[in-house]
Amino acid sequence: MIERAQPTNYELVRQDIIEGIQSSISNLVLKLAECYYSDGNSKELLCLAGTVVCQYKGNRYNTPIEIWFQQDHPQVPPLAYVKPTPDMYISTTSRDVQPDGAVIIPYLRNWRHPNSDLDTLLNAMSQAFSQSPPVYSN
Structure with a gap:
């Protein structure tokens, strides 16, 4: 599947995908899908979709996320989104997630x-979402 996406840096993308799938704080699966940009364009990209664990007030939560690998990954940061389930809403007070679900934590802004x-x-x-959960349910 990685080959079909034709990333510029195949081995580095592969390494990051393996890290994501094997991570103990997430449950992610790889897919190849259309990523739609805010300017109306779209591109078929690799995406890890699933959940990342966070702890809030003594409880463990699985926050649904998608991480999209841009063509020039890792020279450019991935696109990370919180993807609420139908019974969830993005918190209007979250400092780490925009209303459209885009994750804006400092680590992504400072990606090098x-x-x-x-x-x-x-x-x-996980740390950011544990301090301020980005989603809530009714």
């Missing part, structure tokens, strides 16, 4: 290859 990787991103998301 070769120092940044998916495993550390998942940990940063």
Whole structure:
């Protein structure tokens, strides 16, 4: 599947995908799908979809996420989104997630290859979401 996406840096993308799938704080599966940009364009990209664990007030929660690998990954940061289930809503007070679900934690804003990787991103998301959960349910 990775080959079909034709990433510029195949081995580095493969390594990050393996890290994401094997992470103990997430449950992610790989897919190849259309990613739609805010400017109306779309592109077929690799995506890890599933959940990342967070702890809030002594309880464990699985926050639904998608992480999209852009063509030039890891030179450019992945696109990370919280993807609420039908019974969930994105918190209007979240400082880490925009209303459209885009994750805007400092680790993503400061992404720099070769120092940044998916495993550390998942940990940063888990920590941020544990401090301020990005979703709630009715």
